[in-house]
Amino acid sequence: MRSSRIPGFYKRTVEERRELLQEALELSEDDLSVLTSQEALPIDTADKMIENVIGTFPLPLGLGLNFLINGKDYIIPMVVEEPSIVASASHIAKIVRDAGGFKTEASDRVMIGQIQVVGCPDFDAAKNVLLEAKNELMEAANAAYPSIVARGGGARDLDVRILNDSPDSSYGTMLVLHLYIDTCDAMGANIINTMVESLAPTVEELTAGKVYLRILSNLADRCIAKATCVIPPKLLATGEYSGEEVRDGVVHAFEFADSDPYRAVTHNKGIMNGIDPVVIATGNDWRAVEAGAHAYASRFGSYRSMTKWSVDQEGNLVGELELPMSIGTVGGAIRVHPISQLAHKVLNIESASELAQIIVAVGLAQNLGALKALVTDGIQKGHMALHSRSVAIAAGATGEMIDIIAEQLVKLKEIRVGKAKELVEQYSK
Ligand SMILES: CC(C)(COP(=O)([O-])OP(=O)([O-])OC[C@H]1O[C@@H](n2cnc3c(N)ncnc32)[C@H](O)[C@@H]1OP(=O)([O-])[O-])[C@@H](O)C(=O)NCCC(=O)NCCSC(=O)C[C@@](C)(O)CC(=O)[O-]
Ligand SMILES: NC(=O)C1=CN([C@@H]2O[C@H](COP(=O)(O)OP(=O)(O)OC[C@H]3O[C@@H](n4cnc5c(N)ncnc54)[C@H](O)[C@@H]3O)[C@@H](O)[C@H]2O)C=CC1
Numbered sequence: 001m002r003s004s005r006i007p008g009f010y011k012r013t014v015e016e017r018r019e020l021l022q023e024a025l026e027l028s029e030d031d032l033s034v035l036t037s038q039e040a041l042p043i044d045t046a047d048k049m050i051e052n053v054i055g056t057f058p059l060p061l062g063l064g065l066n067f068l069i070n071g072k073d074y075i076i077p078m079v080v081e082e083p084s085i086v087a088s089a090s091h092i093a094k095i096v097r098d099a100g101g102f103k104t105e106a107s108d109r110v111m112i113g114q115i116q117v118v119g120c121p122d123f124d125a126a127k128n129v130l131l132e133a134k135n136e137l138m139e140a141a142n143a144a145y146p147s148i149v150a151r152g153g154g155a156r157d158l159d160v161r162i163l164n165d166s167p168d169s170s171y172g173t174m175l176v177l178h179l180y181i182d183t184c185d186a187m188g189a190n191i192i193n194t195m196v197e198s199l200a201p202t203v204e205e206l207t208a209g210k211v212y213l214r215i216l217s218n219l220a221d222r223c224i225a226k227a228t229c230v231i232p233p234k235l236l237a238t239g240e241y242s243g244e245e246v247r248d249g250v251v252h253a254f255e256f257a258d259s260d261p262y263r264a265v266t267h268n269k270g271i272m273n274g275i276d277p278v279v280i281a282t283g284n285d286w287r288a289v290e291a292g293a294h295a296y297a298s299r300f301g302s303y304r305s306m307t308k309w310s311v312d313q314e315g316n317l318v319g320e321l322e323l324p325m326s327i328g329t330v331g332g333a334i335r336v337h338p339i340s341q342l343a344h345k346v347l348n349i350e351s352a353s354e355l356a357q358i359i360v361a362v363g364l365a366q367n368l369g370a371l372k373a374l375v376t377d378g379i380q381k382g383h384m385a386l387h388s389r390s391v392a393i394a395a396g397a398t399g400e401m402i403d404i405i406a407e408q409l410v411k412l413k414e415i416r417v418g419k420a421k422e423l424v425e426q427y428s429k
Helices: 014-025 029-036 043-049 085-098 123-132 134-144 146-150 189-207 243-259 261-281 286-296 338-347 352-374 379-394 401-412 417-428
Strands: 061-069 072-079 103-106 110-118 154-163 174-182 210-217 224-231 307-311 317-324
Touching: 014 029, 014 072, 014 338, 029 338, 061 085, 061 261, 061 338, 061 352, 072 085, 072 261, 072 338, 072 352, 085 224, 085 261, 085 352, 085 379, 103 352, 110 189, 123 134, 123 154, 123 174, 123 189, 134 146, 134 154, 134 174, 134 189, 174 189, 189 210, 224 352, 243 261, 243 307, 243 317, 243 352, 261 286, 261 338, 261 352, 286 317, 307 352, 317 352, 352 379, 379 401, 379 417, 401 417
Parallel strands: none
Antiparallel strands: 061 072, 103 224, 110 174, 110 210, 154 174, 224 317, 307 317
């Protein structure tokens, strides 16, 4: 692939951008045809994906540019309705690229299946008996889904916990079995749920209890991806703000988020601004990723910042983001949605682990984009300037009028629908 650095891409027309993408990735007309067809998601396909279908709901698909991750260039498809996100990710990726790019890593792709057991006559004895039967249970789980074992995955470990066993607990005591499963390139819901459901009768027999829930856990804390970046302050200088001022502002912003859940939620929303669009574009389950990410942000006992920003001995800004990343490159809607298939082609990835690492790099970039704006000019300048186009459309502007009205709103520093309506009326006259 050619470089993901395509300066001024955003100044081109949609048509020109498609041509540039085709050139950069050597895509065929056929690959791109999904973008120009009347129905990007054919209604017959949509009707098979969910229930009670009456139509489809299109969202913009943009490209995050400039990403250099572990020395490899990536063009990143992002599906999102909010303006300035794609610009901001590309803006920070450009800065980090000049600092050597993002470095990422990932754990093994081990997901968790849970089995809930209640009513055991002796919970400690039940726990011991399950642990003693660990190998047999893992073998039985693998036998329930042999194809994942053939791909090199399958059950890896098993653990048992007892919940609510203190006398003052207001809930009933229960035993929870965790089955740890390597799901290879799948998110793995199907694999995990099949395995835990298959074990339930044996677990009931061994524990003399009753099994209720048999389902994966979205707190996928053994399926982790991590991104880091190290940025010399000179690359952060913005307008009248020195690089050191921006760097220190970002660290203060992190400390604020890490100490205060009210701020942490907004800070982390800014991270998910980058993560969700890639998860959606690649046909993955964003509710699963969201739920896992927020729970992971609370793992030390309170809800905290997902990212960490600090200064190293050379005075560089150091950013880190580590999250559970239960995504896949096969399964679910991934091979069903035609645009998701194109997104995977554009990303040019080999595995779910590679995709997970890209996603956390985008989340880290997105966080820095928002913080850099917040500690300098404020969010309104960059974000609202781009949002002004949506405001103009909401006020009834069409065609060439959209950019003209949007520019006037920015100039007047009044980016609101009421003002836009006045301008649309004047323009129409
Ligand atoms: C918007 C920018 C990037 C402008 O920033 P800028 O400094 O004017 O950008 P620039 O003109 O120097 O351009 C630098 C690069 O940015 C990209 N870029 C620049 N402009 C565009 C554009 N129009 N379309 C596409 N890409 C764009 C592009 O890659 C460009 O490189 P080039 O191609 O020129 O070589 C900046 O102001 C920014 O990042 N703002 C923050 C935006 C943001 O975070 N939005 C999220 C919504 S707010 C929110 O929901 C989260 C929040 C804020 O609450 C989270 C929190 O509180 O932590
Ligand atoms: N709590 C949750 O998060 C839940 C999520 N889901 C949904 O499950 C879907 C994801 O399900 P999956 O089980 O991942 O999809 P899936 O079952 O459709 O795909 C996995 C299949 O792909 C096959 N496969 C082919 N190549 C593979 C490779 N290289 N690595 C691994 N498997 C390979 C496997 O044999 C497996 O049968 C998402 O749409 C999600 O919304 C469903 C239930 C609960």
